[in-house]
Amino acid sequence: MSDLKEAEHQNTSESSDQGEFLEENAPGESENPMLIASDSYENLNYEILDGTSTAQRQTPNTESNETSTGEESNNEEQTETANDVAKKKQEIVPVEEDHDDVNSEHWRSQSKHIFILSEAGKPIYSRHGSEDKLVTIMGVMQALVSFVGDAKDSLRCMIAGDHKFVFLVRDHLLLVGVSSGMDSTHQILLQLTYVYNQVISVLTQSTLCKIFKQRRNYDLRRMLSGAEKFFDNLINLMDSEPGLLLxxxxxxxxxxSVREIIAQSIVQHAKIKDLVFGLIITNNQLIALVRIKKYYLHPMDLHLIMNLVNASESFKTAESWTPLCLPKFDSSGFLQAHISYLDDSCNTCLLLLTVDRESFFTLSDCKSKIKERLLKYNALRAISDSLQKTAYGIQQCGINDLRHFLYKSKSTAQYTSPELEAPYVTQKEKDRLFGLYKYLHHRIHTSGRPLKILFHVGPYETLLGWVTQGFELYAVFGPLVTKTSAIHAVNKLLRWIKREEDRLFILNSVTF
Amino acid sequence: MASQEISSHYIELCPNPIRFEPVGKANSVFFDDANKQVFAVRSGGAMGVVVKGPDDKNVIQSRLEDRGDVMSIKFSPDKKILAVQRSSKSVEFINFLEDMTTDQFEYSQSCKGKSTQIIGFIWTGSTEIIFITDHGLEQYQIFPDKRTLKCLKTVSHQVNWFVCMPENGILLLSSGTLGNTLYPIQVRPGVLNRLPKFEVDLPSVPKPAKLSLLERDVTLASIYNQLYIVVLRHQPRASVGAEIVLYQLQKESPARKTDVLKLDMSGRFAINIIDNLVMVHHQASKTSVIFDIQQGSETDGFLKYHYPVLSPLPIKPFKLLLPTINVQAGTEKMEYLCDLYSANWIVFQPNIVIDAKLGCLWYIKITLQPLVTMIYDKSILISFLLNRRDSKMVILSVCQQMLIPGHQASLHTIAQVYDMLNTVYKSYRDTETQAMNGEVPQSVFNGLKKKVIIDQSDMYTHVFSVYEECKDIKYKFKVAVLIEYIRSLNQFNISVQHYLYELIINILVQNNCFYQLHQFLQYHVLSDSKPLACLMLSLESVYQPAHQLALDMLKRLQTANEEIIEVLLSKQQLLPALRFIRSVGIVDTASSRKFLEAGLNTSDDMLFYTVFKFFEARNLRLRSNPRFQQGEHCEHYVKHFESVFGIEALAAVPVS
Structure with a gap:
């Protein structure tokens, strides 16, 4: 009826009628990647699902509560269930108003909760509040899962109002995520998988299974004491770092050239038997990665490594030698990690991962040599310069009305995005923007109806998502941009990234 | 009782008849239908001549030499020359001065030929006269100064009698033994133009043949701007009613018989033509009937057969005030009830009745108000009234009556009536525009002006005003009637005035029929206009979607961009406003200050950012510099932007 009205409400469109997307070679593409191409987020999910079913062999997955098409009728059922649960909760949980965390407004208003409990219902971890005080609510969660499990079914998620409750059962552990934010259930599931992998990273899967086989009732907190900071840090990272989502x-x-020098430094000075990976990271960004030819690193594992470095202050004081399990690489055993900072300001961190438990001093030698060579070639200076410059701003792309973007090269499992600038200056706006990316990512990857292109006009910005064989692009424009000009803009952006790809991506995989 | 009386008479005699001295032994009276003057000639003029008419004020008193009985007496059109016929051989002339005194010297003109007899004469100009003789016509030019006449033209023709219509310059000559061969002649100053002759068919031909078509049965009339020869046709047997046959005069071909008016009576009749109606007075029954040849009629494919519009009714009784003979009563006057339809009545065209014995000349007229109750069918009534003069107020009151409970007409009838009104209105408007463009002569338009035109403002002030006065009318009916009227206007491509829409909207709003209102607007029953859009905007408080309807309407008007922007900004709908100015291409001229102010007022920094960036981009495009100019007075907003997003968020000034 009206042109005005149409524009007033948010307008989603999923076609590419206007303008022409130039599908050229995806910028940042590499035929020789060093990371395992985590081509899409669905694949991750299937892995998760497979894992679930293997872990729950005793309950053949005939009828699941939520099929992957995500039909609405199911959602309704789930909502009902959730309501029932809410009722039950009130009946079961004795109201101890004075000091029960569950009833405090502060606890309830948190936008995301992550819980870990054992199959027996023992609390292991909670993001907010103390696990001790959440014994009852965790009991309810365990009861829900086993109740549905008794019916030869598995509980995956519940939706109650704004809240999504997502359940993941793996290796005697029950992980529950509760979110009232923009996360989709699949995204929460991915986050739970990260948390589970973090557990494995500390314990290894075989240890975990062994413990619970011996004592179902085991309080895993004893094994994980001191690891809470890793969970906290990881979950916070997931709320701000798009890399984990992508x-x-x-x-x-x-x-x-600088990158080449850095990589060669590692290759030359750390060519030691049993050294699997050598890598330099800074501030959640990868600088260089060297690997044994037959092994690849999975981005998920790399994120855990980054989380490990980020979450511990102790590495800054001295070179460290720590066991580390990389679940994607080998979930049953530990690698030994030599961790050290190369600069005085503790920004640039060198990690050398080996299977040899006795090689600390050898690796310490390597580190000194590497540092020497990097200093010689001014590479450390270049790194700190790049850090100072805070990557790059959107204005450098020179595209009108483009506010921000995420670009992921699928083959290299790397992504790039500019710094957050105006208007995203407050934390609230930054969080909102990340929420929009989650929404866009969800709409494009929704398992029931995956999309190639999505153009979404919102009240404050216009979103454009575009997924091809080679890349995923999520762009944020001002709300007034037209479809045609947005398409022109992303084509222009792709050309810009192509021009800059040497700088933004690691295209050559270096091996020992 | 009184109202009953009023309503049963629709034919009236004018209240102030022209009085003259009644016909007596010494006094004879003549009527000149060209000048509408009554001549009272006493003793052949020796005792004086009194001329009155056409209104009571102009009285000419004079005196003639008595040279025998006067047969006919007529002034020239400019009243300067008086023609008097005293014998069948000659006509005498007397010059009159400005002050209507006469020099008493007569001069005379005889007709040509020894056996020729003058039947009558007519003035065709101020110094031109035609004698009609039994042998033909003789046209003369008069030279009053020389007191002589000069023959201009003669036409040879056998003539029984003639009828003349001075207003239209038509002369009709009867010829032949039966008198039924009629020759119409167009007479204008200096022109005698013979039109094709035609024959009037007679109900029976007497044996032996004798004059059967008489002068008194033939009348010339102009009805609906057409000239007709009206022939009263008596049937040989009294049981069959007499009828009136209308012959329409043609320019190129013989007059054509077109209409037959069925009288269903027999006896003596008199005919008047009033307001395009044929009025027939019947002496025996003392009643009159009217015919309207534009009303619906029966037809056999050639002729139209008409019946009276109403059943026969008498003329309204007329009371004449006469000085009383009673001395004691002093100056008091006595009422005298005139004898209507008396044998002394003589009828002249178009609407004159003279009672020679009483000394009265009346104009007959029709009062329309009583007809309203007599004609039950409203559509017939309105179509009848639309053809009448001065019927506007009557029509409007009928239209109003149709809406009042108790007299309410069906919607169907109302629709028919409105269509009739608008047909007339439309043809008037069309001719008006054609006349303005010079496609149609002004005279045609002036002729049309005389017709009754009912336009929208008439309907609004005189008909729909009843909605306010009469609270009993159901609102559904009110709306339905208005919609009918609008429908009719649309059908005739007449643009509807917004006050009618306002009326509908107000009725709907008063009765909470917002959904109906919404539909009317959405389906363009109510056409778009700025006043209507403003009205809709004012309704937002009672009906929220009215706001959007108003905006849509403004958009469709395409001339209300400023208003749309104002409305959107007032609602803090900044993005729609920006999209709108972009879509209509007025970005370059839009006031950045106005938008930034509205953006600031939303206290929504993200929105403000968008607005700011929009105008930065505009500035860059217009002046290759994103900064605002001094004259735009945007410093305040720039400052705000910097404080929220930082100076680096301003677009960079390109280095030239």
Missing amino acids: GAVRCLPLDG
């Missing part, structure tokens, strides 16, 4: 790693923008 299954990709961000590289520190560096000139190709």
Whole structure:
């Protein structure tokens, strides 16, 4: 009826009628990647689902509560269930108003909760509040899962109002995520998988299974004491770092030659038997990665490594030698990690991962040599310069009305995005923007109806998502942009990224 | 009782008849239908001549030499020359001066030929006269100064009698033994133009043949701007009613018989033509009937057969005030009830009745108000009234009556009536525009002006005003009637005035029929206009979607961009407003200050950012510089932007 009205409400469109998308070679593409191409987020999910079913062999997955098409009728059922649960909760949980965390407004208003409990219902971890005080509510969660499990079914998620409750059962552990934000259930599931992998990373899967086989009632907190900071840090990272959502790693923008020098430094000085990976990271960004030819690193594992470095202050004081399990690489055993900072300001961190438990001093030698060579070639200076410059701003792309974007090269499992600038200056706006990316990512990857292109006009910005064989692009424009000009803009952006790809991505995989 | 009386008479005699001295032994009276003057000639003029008419004020008193009985007496059109016929051989002339005194010197003109007899004469100009003789016509030019006449033209023709219509310059000559061969002649100053002759068919031909078509049965009339020869046709047997046959005069071909008016009576009749109606007075029954040849009629494919519009009714009784003979009563006057349809009545065209014995000349007229109750069918009534003069107020009151409970007409009838009104209105408007463009002569338009035109403002002030006065009318009916009227206007491509829409909207709003209102607007029953859009905007408080309807309407008007922007900004709908100015291409001229102010007022920094960036981009495009100019007075907003987003968020000034 009216042109005005149409524009007033948000307008989603999923076609590419206007303008022409130039599908050229995806910028940042590499035939020789060093990371396992985590081509899409669905694949991750299937892995998760497979894992679930293997872990729950005793309950053949005949009828599941939520099929992957995500039909609405199911959602309704779930809502009903959730309501029932809410009722039950009130009946079961004795109201101890004075000091029960569950009833405090502060606890309830948190936008995301993550819980870990054992199959027996023992609390292991909670993001907010103390596990001790959440014994009852965790009991309810365990009861819900086993109740549905008794019916030879599995509980995956419940939706109650704004809240989504997502359940993941793996290796005697029950992980529950509750979110009132923009996360989709699949995204929460991915986050739970990260948390589970973090558990494995500390314990290894075989240890975990062994413990619970011996004692179902075991209080895992004893094994994980001191690891809470890793969980906290990881979950916070997931709320701000798009890399975990995309299954990709961000590289520190560096000139190709500098990067070459850095990689060669590792290759030359750390060519030692049993050294699997050597890598340099800074501030959640990858600078260089060297690997044994037959092994690849999975981005998920890399994120855990980054989380490990980020979450511990102790590495800053001295070179460290720590066991580390990389679940995607080998979930049953530990690698030994030599961790050290190369600069005084503790930004640039060198990690050398080996299977040899006795090689600490050898690796310490390597580190010194590497550092020496990097200093010699001014590479450390280049790194800190790049860090100072805070990557790059959107204005450098020179595209009108483009506010922000995420670009993921699928083959290299790397992504790039500019710094957050105006108007996203407050934390609230930054969070909102990340929420929009989650929404866009969800709409494009929704298992029931995956999309190639999505153009979404919102009240404050216009979103454009575009997924091809080679890349995923999520762009944010001002709300007034037209479809045609947005398409022109992303084509222009792709050309810009292509021009800059040497700087933004690590295209050559270096091996020992 | 009184109202009953009023309503049963629709034919009236004018209240102030022209009085003259009644016909007596010494006094004879003549009527000149060209000048509408009554001549009272006493003793052949020796005792004086009194001329009155056409209104009571102009009285000419004079005196003639008595040279025998006067047969006919007529002034020239400019009243300067008086023609008097005293014998069948000659006509005398007397010059009159400005002050209507006469020099008493007569001069005379005889007709040509020894056996020729003058039947009568007519003035065709101020110094031109035609004698009609039994042998033909003789046209003369008069030279009053020389007191002589000069023969201009003669036409040879056998003539029984003639009828003349001075207003239209038509002369009709009867010829032949039966008198039924009629020759119409167009007479204008200096022109005698013979039109094709035609024959009037007679109900029976007497044996032996004798004059059967008489002068008194033939009348010339102009009805609905057409000239007709009206022939009263008596049937040989009294049981069959007499009828009136209308012959329409043609320019190129013989007059054509077109209409037959069925009288269903027999006896003596008199005919008047009033307001395009044929009025027939019947002496025996003392009643009159009217015919309207534009009303619906029966037809056999050639002729139209008409019946009286109403059943026969008498003329309204007329009371004449006469000085009383009673001395004691002093100056008091006595009422005298005139004898209507008396044998002394003589009828002249178009609407004159003279009672020679009483000394009265009346104009007959029709009062329309009583007809309203007599004609039950409203559509017939309105179509009848639309053809009448001065019927506007009557029509409007009928239209109003149709809406009042108790007299309410069906919607169907109302629709028919409105269509009739608008047909006339439309043809008037069309001719008006054609006349303005010079496609149609002004005279045609002036002729049309005389017709009754009912336009929208008439309907609004005189008909729909009843909605206010009469609270009993159901609102559904009110709306339905208005919609009918609008429908009719649309059908005739007449643009509807917004006050009618306002009336509908107000009725709907008063009765909470917002959904109906919404539909009317959405389906363009109510056409778009700025006043209507403003009205809709004012209704937003009672009906929220009215706001959007108003905006849509403004958009469709395409001339209300400023208003749309104002409305959107007032609602803090900044993005729609920006999209709108972009879509209509007025970005370059839009006031950045106005938008930034509205953006600031939303206290929504994200929105403000968008607005700011929009105008930065505009500035860059217009002046290759994103900064605002001094004259735009945007410093305040720039400052706000910097404080929220930082100076680096301003677009960079390109280095030239």
